Amino acid sequence: MSHRIFNFSAGPAMLPTEALEKSAQALVNYQGKGFGIAEVSHRGKEFEAVNDEAIARCKQLLGLGDTHDVLFLQGGATQLFTVIPLNFLHGSADYLVSGEWSKKAASFAKEVGKINTVASSEASNFDHAPPPGQWKLASDADYFHVCSNETVHGHRLVAWPQHPNLIVDASSEFLSRPHPVKDCALVYGGAQKNLGPAGVVLVLVRKDLYPKQKKVPSKLWSFKDQAENKSMINTPPTFGIYVLLEIFRWLEAQGGLAAMEKRNAAKAALLYDAIDSSNGFYKGTVSDQQQRSHMNVTYRLPSEALTDEFVKTAAAGGMMGLKGYRTVGGIRASIYNAMPVEGCQALAAFMRDFASKKS
């Protein structure tokens, strides 16, 4: 294995080395057959088997039965911001606006139809997600859309809400803990954080939604048609789906999602401890500590100059991708499933050392 550094990028992000090595092998020579998995027809037996196994393993990891379909779509999570309302927004839909991404989802939906913002934390720069007590849900909404982990602002919904038609953008926490997908109408996320390379969107859709779909201009945007065609109305991103399969195998070998949840909580605690014990040198950006994300740890230093120095010195020490989102600044350490505990230990030690030298 070649040398790999600790990459804290928010996405595209670090992927497990074992899964990458197996994928690299399959890209060059799939199962010793003399061709790569990206070089064969998506309708041939090799790729069909990959697609079927990926669907089955994804369901197995999530404990999903026959109520939902697993789709591998394209166009990024952003495309789903439009495709979801195109299919399901008849009268009005509820949106929780808790950060940059749920705000974007709501603004795209507004282009399609009427939405009701149930609550927004924009007035406090999205430093938390509005708690359920503040939500003004409509009784007749077509669906309720939330983003379960706000990648930019570093907070998450500790528990996903209960709603008969809950739609969740889980992009930045997909498969990092067990999810109550069984109780959701639709869950989706871009692959490029926890699941694989950019270019695939994992979508879990409850089958009883299909009769409620509106007519859309193209089959490509119809969940029902995509499900009936196993996401192969046209050529799917075959290699991306292959990497997802290797990630699903890897997750199972790690002990599944409950084991990942434990490990991710322990990793996040290392960094939050370094923030909390810094005598105010590092300031977390999330006002409700309960909601602090286990995937994106966001904090600020006393000045821009120190922030720049922190990022540069960390990079020189083999820790890259720590600069906060362009509109927010500060530091963001993204510690998805593939970030080893050692990466968080190294960053926590670096934070303590940096604070002690600069305080």
Ligand SMILES: Cc1ncc(COP(=O)(O)O)c(C=O)c1O
């Ligand atoms: C929570 C969340 N939703 C949606 C997106 C948009 O994803 P994409 O760039 O795949 O459209 C992102 C990207 O970072 C995200 O973090």
